[in-house]
Structures are given as C-alpha cells and as structure tokens.
C-alpha cells in the first residue's frame with residue numbers, strides 16, 4: 001500500500017532528468033513551473049468576481065480547483081509517485097466536470113435533459129464513473145483528458161459560428177494558438193524525448209504547464225463571456241484585459257449594464 005506513495009511508483013516519467021537539481025525533487029523544473037497555477041488563480045478569481053456575483057458564485061470553483069491542480073502537479077513532479085499522478089489527473093478531470101456543468105451551452109444539451117441542474121447531476125455521475133475507471137489503466141488517463149480539450153474546442157467553434165464580435169474572435173484565436181503551442185510541447189516531451197536530451201533541452205513539459213494555464217485563463221474567460229451573453233444579457237458583458245487593455249494581459253469580463261434587454265453576441 002505504501003508503495004503507491006513512494007518516489008517513482010508512477011509509470012509516467014517526463015523527459016526532464018530525474019534528481020538533476022535536487023536529491024529530494026525528482027523533476028525540479030516541472031515542479032517549479034507548476035507554481036504558475038498559484039500565481040494566475042488568485043488574479044483570475046479577483047477579475048471574474050463581478051461576473052460570478054451576477055451569474056453564480058459557483059463559477060469561482062473553477063479557479064479555486066486550479067489551485068489544487070497546481071498543488072497536485074507539484075507533488076506529482078516532485079515524487080513521480082502513483083498517488084501524485086492520480087491526484088494530478090483527477091483534479092483536472094473534476095475542474096473539467098465543474099466547467100462543463102457551469103458553462104456548457106444549454107441549447108446543446110441532449111434532448112432528454114430538461115435544465116442545467118439535471119445536466120450538472122448527469123455530469124457528476126459520469127465524472128464519478130470516470131474517476132473509478134481511471135484506476136483501470138492509469139497510463140491512458142492523460143490521453144482521455146486531452147480528448148476533452150478537443151471536445152471543448154469543437155463546442156466553442158460551434159458557438160462562435162454565429163458571432164461577429166471582433167474582441168471575441170480575437171480571444172478565440174489567442175486561446176487556440178496557446179493551446180496548439182501547449183499541446184505541441186506536451187506531445188514533444190512525451191514522444192520526442194531522445195531528441196530533446198541530445199540537445200540538452202528537456203523543459204517542454206514545464207513550458208506546457210505555463211502555456212496550458214494561459215490557455216485555460218483565456219479559454220475559460222471566453223466561454224464565460226459567451227455564457228454571460230446568453231444567460232445574463234441584461235448585464236451587457238464586455239471583454240477587457242488586465243493590467244492593460246491590449247490582448248496581452250489576462251482577459252476578464254466587465255458588466256456594463258443592469259437592464260434586462262440587450263443580447264451582445
């Protein structure tokens with residue numbers, strides 16, 4: 001039983017050299033780069049608060065859970081233990097589940113789903129079953145999680161087909177670009193390690209951590225904006241960037257109105 005906590009009990013081992021910089025931390029840069037989750041999460045919680053207050057405070061669960069994703073990611077790369085791997089992957093699965101429950105567009109609900117409460121229960125049941133089945137073949141979990149990202153992008157593009165708002169389309173491009181870079185790093189680290197070792201650059205997984213946090217910040221704000229446009233149109237949602245409004249900072253939603261009339265996208 002204690003074996004599942006022991007160092008390197010996971011079948012997964014990323015390209016970075018083990019114990020190169022510390023005898024207690026297996027993958028030093030992968031561990032350190034996971035701190036980016038703690039840096040971004042509190043800022044996103046703060047920036048999304050006006051939208052969460054108007055829509056549903058449960059929205060905050062997404063970025064609160066991201067703090068745990070960061071903690072578990074640090075623990076996993078520090079130990080490469082089986083428990084670390086499962087905590088890392090299952091925390092991502094549950095962030096995805098919460099995001100689907102909150103934001104999946106109601107017009108794309110399956111025909112037998114009456115409302116969001118019913119939909120959320122369905123997502124929770126499916127996620128619980130997926131959690132249990134994740135122990136059957138743990139090495140496959142990360143690939144299943146990446147398939148969810150593909151489904152999110154499919155749903156997103158379906159939503160954006162009818163949208164002509166320049167700011168929204170720009171944010172969608174930035175999100176897609178970041179995600180493509182991120183997933184290229186993840187795949188490169190997984191399958192091209194001998195090449196990266198030859199040139200002594202084994203940091204792709206650490207770079208993935210940074211890029212996927214940014215893609216999540218951009219993508220979740222975009223989805224939250226589309227949700228606000230549909231669910232609380234009277235609040236006249238708009239997109240801005242922090243600290244400067246120039247599409248390089250962190251995106252957030254400003255609510256410009258209070259009357260229950262207009263729809264923006």
Ligand SMILES: CCCCCCCC/C=C\CCCCCCCC(=O)N[C@@H](CO)[C@H](O)/C=C/CCCCCCCCCCCCC
Nearest residue numbers: 073095096099100103104142145146149212215216219220
């Ligand atoms: C309608 C649904 C809206 C969804 C909004 C987005 C919610 C974001 C959810 C999850 C955040 C991802 C956090 C990634 C943490 C990475 C930790 C890590 O590196 N783990 C690896 C091991 O160290 C592991 O191998 C990684 C496995 C793959 C994870 C795949 C995560 C999918 C992320 C999808 C992000 C989409 C962003 C764009 C949204 C439009």
Ligand SMILES: [Ca+2]
Nearest residue numbers: 013014015016
């Ligand atoms: Ca390694």
Ligand SMILES: [Zn+2]
Nearest residue numbers: 030073205209
């Ligand atoms: Zn990682």
